[in-house]
Amino acid sequence: DTGSAAATPEQYDIQYLTPVSLGTPPQILNLDFDSGSSDLWVFSSETPASQVKGQAQYNPSKSSTSKEVSGATWDISYGDGSSSSGNVYTDVVNVGNATFAGQAVETAQQVSSSFTSDTNNDGLLGLAFSTINTVQPEQQKTFFDNIRDDLDSPVWTADLKHNEPGTYNFGFIDDSLYTGKIAYTDVDSSDGFWMITLDSYSVGSSTSNLSSRAFHHRPSTFPSPSDSASTPLTGIADTGTTLALLPDSVCTEYYSQVSSAANSQTAGGYVFDCDATLPDFTYTVGSTTITIPGEYINYAPVDTTGEQCFGGIQSDADIGFSIFGDIALKAAFVVFEDDGSSPRLGFAQK
Numbered sequence: 001d002t003g004s005a006a007a008t009p010e011q012y013d014i015q016y017l018t019p020v021s022l023g024t025p026p027q028i029l030n031l032d033f034d035s036g037s038s039d040l041w042v043f044s045s046e047t048p049a050s051q052v053k054g055q056a057q058y059n060p061s062k063s064s065t066s067k068e069v070s071g072a073t074w075d076i077s078y079g080d081g082s083s084s085s086g087n088v089y090t091d092v093v094n095v096g097n098a099t100f101a102g103q104a105v106e107t108a109q110q111v112s113s114s115f116t117s118d119t120n121n122d123g124l125l126g127l128a129f130s131t132i133n134t135v136q137p138e139q140q141k142t143f144f145d146n147i148r149d150d151l152d153s154p155v156w157t158a159d160l161k162h163n164e165p166g167t168y169n170f171g172f173i174d175d176s177l178y179t180g181k182i183a184y185t186d187v188d189s190s191d192g193f194w195m196i197t198l199d200s201y202s203v204g205s206s207t208s209n210l211s212s213r214a215f216h217h218r219p220s221t222f223p224s225p226s227d228s229a230s231t232p233l234t235g236i237a238d239t240g241t242t243l244a245l246l247p248d249s250v251c252t253e254y255y256s257q258v259s260s261a262a263n264s265q266t267a268g269g270y271v272f273d274c275d276a277t278l279p280d281f282t283y284t285v286g287s288t289t290i291t292i293p294g295e296y297i298n299y300a301p302v303d304t305t306g307e308q309c310f311g312g313i314q315s316d317a318d319i320g321f322s323i324f325g326d327i328a329l330k331a332a333f334v335v336f337e338d339d340g341s342s343p344r345l346g347f348a349q350k
């Protein structure tokens with residue numbers, strides 16, 4: 001079995017939506033595939049009308065193959081403070097021809113305001129590890145965990161793009177989607193996430209880093225620079241988070257290269273003049289180097305004046321690890337591999 005479906009960005013690449021078929025006859029909903037969570041939940045016939053604003057709704061009573069999971073409930077909260085909760089059914093779920101008959105479909109009986117106002121998002125399809133699925137009393141498996149053994153290969157891949165549709169594939173690696181070689185790194189899934197350590201990062205052209213300059217002799221008073229060219233970054237690969245949330249030290253180093261940049265309390269992060277030229281941000285996994293173009297890091301205007309723009313790199317303070325969200329992932333072809341025992345993440349240029 002294999003599957004392939006389009007990942008279409010909403011404005012500013014704030015999120016990517018992918019059509020999913022649920023039930024019999026098929027009910028098509030556009031879901032946010034999220035490698036940072038593990039619940040497949042949908043707007044449904046059970047979602048109060050006051051909390052629905054244009055979203056498609058899954059109606060289990062209209063599906064001949066739906067079965068209620070007796071006594072099961074779910075309740076999830078996300079890093080941005082949004083939340084949802086409800087009941088559970090199983091039904092046929094089909095993603096680009098990859099199909100599982102008994103997939104847990106979590107129907108929303110409550111969604112928070114940010115979901116209600118997100119009018120094109122009909123729900124989430126979790127692709128983190130099933131250990132953090134929120135269904136009680138019996139935890140449910142993610143779509144990938146369910147179909148993994150039927151897939152030609154135990155992988156799914158993300159080819160997200162800037163301002164144009166990309167692709168989520170299941171069960172195979174499409175060699176036409178990347179260049180060079182895929183470099184793999186081990187995943188620590190103990191917290192339920194695709195957590196990895198990037199070998200290094202650099203801001204702009206590497207000569208910006210003092211240590212890479214031929215300093216014949218550096219006065220002893222010179223600060224020995226944090227040699228970012230070999231500083232690792234540990235974080236989670238999260239297709240459901242828009243930005244790249246990185247350590248304060250990295251943010252400081254990055255925005256020190258942008259003369260108009262400031263860390264704004266009112267805007268909630270680093271902002272700069274929209275006409276600023278932003279440096280690239282590069283990270284390495286083994287021998288593969290991924291460069292996020294500066295333009296991708298000019299994320300979006302703060303307001304309708306279009307004077308100040310919000311950065312695509314922001315602080316991961318208070319989270320405890322970095323979050324390599326869409327800003328970081330859309331510059332790469334990413335392989336999420338899990339044979340059930342030793343998960344790995346692969347990165348390639350494209």
Ligand SMILES: CN(C)c1ccc(C(=O)NN)cc1
Nearest residue numbers: 034036078079082114240241
């Ligand atoms: C409000 N929406 C659409 C969200 C979607 C995804 C997430 C998230 O943290 N995923 N890892 C949060 C919020």
